[in-house]
Amino acid sequence: MAMAALRREGRRFLLPTVSSAPTIAARPAISNEESCLFGVRSISTQIVRNRMKSVKNIQKITKAMKMVAASKLRGVQTRTEASRGVWQPFIALLGDSPSIDVKKNVIVTVSSDKGLCGGINSTSVKVSKALFKVYSGPEKEPKYVILGEKGKAQLVRDSKDHIMLSVSELQKNPVNYTQVSVLADDILKNVEFDALRVVYNKFRSIVLFIPTVSTILSPETIEKESEAGGSLGDLDLYEIEGGETKSEVLQNLTEFQFSCVMFNAVLENACSELGARMSAMDSSSRNAGEMLDRLTLAYNRTRQASITTELIEIISGASALEG
Amino acid sequence: MTLNICVLTPNRMIWDSDVKEIILSTNSRQIGVLPNHAPISTAVDIGLSRIRRNDQWLTVALMGDLARISNNEITISGNDAEISTEIDPQEVKQTLEIAEANLSRVEGNRQAIESNLALRRASTQIEAVNVISY
Numbered sequence: 001m002a003m004a005a006l007r008r009e010g011r012r013f014l015l016p017t018v019s020s021a022p023t024i025a026a027r028p029a030i031s032n033e034e035s036c037l038f039g040v041r042s043i044s045t046q047i048v049r050n051r052m053k054s055v056k057n058i059q060k061i062t063k064a065m066k067m068v069a070a071s072k073l074r075g076v077q078t079r080t081e082a083s084r085g086v087w088q089p090f091i092a093l094l095g096d097s098p099s100i101d102v103k104k105n106v107i108v109t110v111s112s113d114k115g116l117c118g119g120i121n122s123t124s125v126k127v128s129k130a131l132f133k134v135y136s137g138p139e140k141e142p143k144y145v146i147l148g149e150k151g152k153a154q155l156v157r158d159s160k161d162h163i164m165l166s167v168s169e170l171q172k173n174p175v176n177y178t179q180v181s182v183l184a185d186d187i188l189k190n191v192e193f194d195a196l197r198v199v200y201n202k203f204r205s206i207v208l209f210i211p212t213v214s215t216i217l218s219p220e221t222i223e224k225e226s227e228a229g230g231s232l233g234d235l236d237l238y239e240i241e242g243g244e245t246k247s248e249v250l251q252n253l254t255e256f257q258f259s260c261v262m263f264n265a266v267l268e269n270a271c272s273e274l275g276a277r278m279s280a281m282d283s284s285s286r287n288a289g290e291m292l293d294r295l296t297l298a299y300n301r302t303r304q305a306s307i308t309t310e311l312i313e314i315i316s317g318a319s320a321l322e323g
Numbered sequence: 324m325t326l327n328i329c330v331l332t333p334n335r336m337i338w339d340s341d342v343k344e345i346i347l348s349t350n351s352r353q354i355g356v357l358p359n360h361a362p363i364s365t366a367v368d369i370g371l372s373r374i375r376r377n378d379q380w381l382t383v384a385l386m387g388d389l390a391r392i393s394n395n396e397i398t399i400s401g402n403d404a405e406i407s408t409e410i411d412p413q414e415v416k417q418t419l420e421i422a423e424a425n426l427s428r429v430e431g432n433r434q435a436i437e438s439n440l441a442l443r444r445a446s447t448q449i450e451a452v453n454v455i456s457y
Binding site for chain 1: 329331332333334335336364366389391398400402
C-alpha cells in the first residue's frame with residue numbers, strides 16, 4: 001500500500017514535468033522528491049516501465065518486418081535466378097566492354113523505395129557518384145536516370161542538374177517483364193546515350209550483396225567498335241537474316257538487351273533489398289532484446305532500492321518511538 | 324553431331340538440350356538449321372518453331388524472339404515462348420476468342436496494332452496445340 005501511494009505521488013510530479021525521453025536519471029529524482037529520501041538518487045519505476053513497454057513493442061515490430069521480408073524474398077529469389085540467363089546471349093554475341101571510352105554516358109541507378117534496408121542504397125549511390133567522377137571530363141558529362149525514391153533523395157542533394165529522369169514506386173505491383181520493357185522503352189526514347197551503365201546490387205546470398213555495373217552500348221558505338229576490331233569485331237562473322245540492314249538489327253538488339261538487363265537488375269536489387277532488410281531487422285530485434293535486459297535489471301534494482309528505503313524508514317521510526 | 328539449343332525468356336529458361344535439327348520461322352521465310360550451320364543471327368517472328376530430337380518433332384510457339392546460331396549452339400531469347408505440350412487448349416481457345424472480339428471493337432491505330440499482335444499470338448498458340456506431330 002505504501003508503494004502504491006509512493007507511485008501515485010511520483011506520477012503527480014511526473015506528468016507536468018517530464019516531456020520527452022526519460023533517459024535523464026537526474027530529472028526524475030528532482031521531480032519525485034516525495035517518493036524517495038533526501039540524498040538518494042533513483043529513477044522512478046514508472047519511467048523504466050514505460051521505456052520497457054516501448055522497447056518491447058519495437059522488438060515485436062522489427063521481428064514481424066523480418067518475417068515479412070523473409071517470406072517475400074523466397075518468391076523474388078526464384079524469379080531472379082530464372083532471369084539471370086536472359087542477358088547472357090547478348091554478352092556472347094556483342095561482348096562486354098565496360099572500359100570503353102565514350103562521350104555520352106548515362107548512369108542508371110537502381111534503388112529501393114522503402115527504407116530500413118541497411119546500406120544497399122548508400123552503396124549504389126556511392127558507386128554512381130564514383131562513376132560520375134570517372135566519366136566526367138572536358139566535353140564529357142554523364143547524366144543520371146534514377147529508379148527508386150531512396151536513390152533520388154540522396155542524389156538530388158548534390159547532382160540535381162544532372163538527373164534526366166527519375167522513376168518511383170516501381171515495386172508497387174510485382175515486377176514483370178512487360179512493365180520493365182515499357183520503362184526501358186521510355187528511357188531509350190528520352191535519353192541520348194553512347195553507353196548506359198546500370199548500377200545495382202547483385203544478390204549473391206542473404207548476407208552478401210555486390211554492387212554491380214552493367215554496360216550497354218548504343219548501336220552506333222557497337223558499329224564503330226566492330227569496325228575497329230576486338231571482341232566486337234566477331235559480330236561481322238554472323239550473317240544477318242531477314243533482309244534488314246545491320247543497323248536496324250543492332251538497334252533491336254540493343255533495345256532488347258537493355259530491357260533484359262534492366263529486368264534482371266531490378267529483380268536483383270529487389271532481392272538484395274529484402275535480404276538487407278532481413279538482416280537489419282534481425283540485428284534491430286537483437287539490440288532491442290539486449291536493451292530490454294538492461295532495463296529489466298535497472299527496474300528491479302530501483303524497485304528493491306525503494307523497498308529497502310521504506311523498510312529503513314519504518315524500522316528507524318519504530319526504534320525512535322521505543323527509544 | 325548435335326545442336327545444343329537454349330530457349331530463354333525473361334521469366335525462365337524454357338528449353339535447354341541437344342537436338343538434331345530445328346526449323347525457325349523468321350519474318351521473311353522459314354529456315355532450317357542442321358549441325359555445322361554458318362553463324363547467323365536473326366529475328367524470329369511470332370510463329371511456330373519445330374525442334375527435332377531423335378526423330379521426334381516438338382513444337383514451340385515463339386512470340387518475337389532473337390535467334391543466334393554459332394558453333395552448333397543456338398540461343399533463342401525473347402519475350403515469350405511456350406512448348407506445345409505446356410499449352411492448355413481450353414485457355415488458348417478463350418484467349419483467341421477474346422482477341423478476335425477485341426479486334427472487331429478496335430478504335431485507333433495503336434489499339435489496332437496491339438489487338439492484331441494479341442490475335443497473332445493466340446493463333447500461334449492454337450496452331451502449336453493442334454499440330455500433328457510426325
